[in-house]
Amino acid sequence: MAGRNQAVRVIDRFEGQDAVVETHTGWLRINQSLLPVNVVEGDLIIPLEDGTWQIDVEGTEARRRLIQKKMDRLLEKKYMQQGVPNENGDNDDGADDDHGHR
Secondary structure (H helix, E strand, O other): OOOOOOOOOOEEEEOOOEEEOOOOOOEEEEEHHHOOOOOOOOEEEEEEOOEEEEEEHHHHHHHHHHHHHHHHHHHHHHHHOOOOOOOOOOOOOOOOOOOOOO
């Protein structure tokens, strides 16, 4: 994973022969010939001394796990607000209904 003092650079999208990369200070355009052939949107990348880039596999996986956890929490909150049944088949939020029943 990127070190504490190493800036995070993430592949946002591809436009023509370039990858558009988001950084903490803005955007970069990097020719795809300088990137690994298997790079995809969302990958974190690290510059190498020869001017090419490599995928930060550990950092990318950690970032994807974090994003998935956030999405799961958002969806869970949305379903709870809509009264969608949980995995037990009920929508019990622990509160009494209008008739004093749980």
